[in-house]
Amino acid sequence: MAVKEIRVGLIGYKFMGKAHSNAYRQAPFFFPDIKARPVMKAICGRDKAAVTQVAQQYGWESVETSYRKLVQRDDIDLVDITAPGNWHTKMALAAAEAGKAVYCEKPLANNLADARLMLQAVRKAGVINVVNFNYRRLPAIQLARQLIEDGFVGTPYHWRACYLQDWIIDPDFPLVWRLDKRIAGSGSLGDLAAHSIDLAMFLLGDIASLASLEQTFITERPRLAETTGGLTAAAAKGKVKVAVDDAALFVCRFANGTTVGTFEATRFAAGHKNFNTFEINGSKGSIRFNLERMNELEVYDRSDPEGHQGFKTILTTDPSHPYMEGYWPPAHNIGYEHSFINVIHDLMNAMAQGKGLDPDFEQGVKVQAVLETVTKAAKSKKWEKVPQA
Numbered sequence: 001m002a003v004k005e006i007r008v009g010l011i012g013y014k015f016m017g018k019a020h021s022n023a024y025r026q027a028p029f030f031f032p033d034i035k036a037r038p039v040m041k042a043i044c045g046r047d048k049a050a051v052t053q054v055a056q057q058y059g060w061e062s063v064e065t066s067y068r069k070l071v072q073r074d075d076i077d078l079v080d081i082t083a084p085g086n087w088h089t090k091m092a093l094a095a096a097e098a099g100k101a102v103y104c105e106k107p108l109a110n111n112l113a114d115a116r117l118m119l120q121a122v123r124k125a126g127v128i129n130v131v132n133f134n135y136r137r138l139p140a141i142q143l144a145r146q147l148i149e150d151g152f153v154g155t156p157y158h159w160r161a162c163y164l165q166d167w168i169i170d171p172d173f174p175l176v177w178r179l180d181k182r183i184a185g186s187g188s189l190g191d192l193a194a195h196s197i198d199l200a201m202f203l204l205g206d207i208a209s210l211a212s213l214e215q216t217f218i219t220e221r222p223r224l225a226e227t228t229g230g231l232t233a234a235a236a237k238g239k240v241k242v243a244v245d246d247a248a249l250f251v252c253r254f255a256n257g258t259t260v261g262t263f264e265a266t267r268f269a270a271g272h273k274n275f276n277t278f279e280i281n282g283s284k285g286s287i288r289f290n291l292e293r294m295n296e297l298e299v300y301d302r303s304d305p306e307g308h309q310g311f312k313t314i315l316t317t318d319p320s321h322p323y324m325e326g327y328w329p330p331a332h333n334i335g336y337e338h339s340f341i342n343v344i345h346d347l348m349n350a351m352a353q354g355k356g357l358d359p360d361f362e363q364g365v366k367v368q369a370v371l372e373t374v375t376k377a378a379k380s381k382k383w384e385k386v387p388q389a
């Protein structure tokens with residue numbers, strides 16, 4: 001059977017634009033049995049000179065400067081959205097209306113109402129829809145899920161997630177788009193906690209109710225002079241108010257009726273660079289993960305003999321571990337970019353069969369519902385129920 005082709009149009013060309021471009025190139029390289037090949041048809045950005053330069057660097061056939069033109073093109077099957085959150089809804093709605101499959105960066109939108117609009121639009125159009133919670137597709141996370149399904153942790157009692165960074169701790173760091181409520185919707189909450197929430201739901205199911213707090217430590221920052229990407233910036237004269245959370249913390253009950261959880265997301269944890277961690281403690285054992293050591297999964301088995309008990313570290317780089325047969329000989333690490341390559345591998349295989357891929361927009365809406373409830377509970381100072389998708 002001839003390998004199908006999926007013709008891709010990508011919106012955005014900086015951090016995530018580069019990560020996604022690399023994934024389209026590398027997925028067929030590492031997984032030659034992939035069932036559909038991504039064809040890198042067009043990349044879209046508003047600055048023609050800049051987007052033309054990266055099109056060559058990343059390997060795209062053509063450029064567009066209007067996302068509306070891109071989604072209308074007859075030679076595009078899949079629209080990939082890597083613009084900041086304030087654009088996700090407009091872009092996804094336009095793509096769905098044009099009958100294109102949509103692959104959108106996280107968080108799905110900047111608020112629950114917009115996320116629901118996106119879900120309605122893709123359902124109405126009957127198009128494939130995926131939200132990019134890429135950490136799900138790390139071998140260690142897939143192994144964690146297998147272990148939970150096999151009963152390794154028993155009844156899960158505790159979920160404990162921390163997503164800690166420190167790149168905005170300097171009060172003179174300017175108001176980049178990730179700190180601008182009109183563009184990002186929220187601060188650490190949507191940027192970091194969104195990932196932890198998706199992982200929690202992937203591993204333990206839905207979150208039912210929560211109580212929270214949000215804190216903005218630096219309430220005014222220098223205006224942005226110029227930016228070279230989402231994470232680096234120069235300051236201009238004058239200060240602007242910060243309207244997003246610098247830190248968001250919450251406690252929750254899961255819908256399974258047993259598990260209780262804590263979440264902490266901050267970009268003010270000096271010394272922590274990308275400390276995306278969780279721990280699950282159950283009746284039979286524990287599992288813990290740290291993105292800074294992403295090839296490892298730590299496990300504790302209560303049935304180990306007395307005197308031999310303790311956490312052990314599994315290096316998830318055997319060919320038997322999820323995705324690893326595509327990469328290197330046993331025990332050779334993979335990196336950050338491979339989570340994106342694994343997503344594209346799975347998305348191409350699903351689309352070759354006319355199927356969608358999890359997490360889809362419904363899951364994106366569920367995460368958005370938790371994010372919005374965190375902000376609601378921080379204001380009400382009460383326990384709040386998470387609304388249905």
Ligand SMILES: NC(=O)c1ccc[n+]([C@@H]2O[C@H](COP(=O)([O-])OP(=O)(O)OC[C@H]3O[C@@H](n4cnc5c(N)ncnc54)[C@H](O)[C@@H]3O)[C@@H](O)[C@H]2O)c1
Pocket residue numbers: 011012013014015016017044045046067082083084085087105106107132133134191229230231
């Ligand atoms: N999955 C992950 O691990 C992960 C990591 C980082 C960012 N993200 C998400 O990806 C998205 C983008 O983040 P980033 O770090 O790549 O930002 P970035 O600032 O590096 O890049 C954003 C890109 O969007 C383009 N853009 C903005 N408005 C546009 C428009 N109207 N039309 C066309 N292009 C437009 C910009 O030119 C730029 O190329 C956000 O939703 C963010 O939350 C996800």
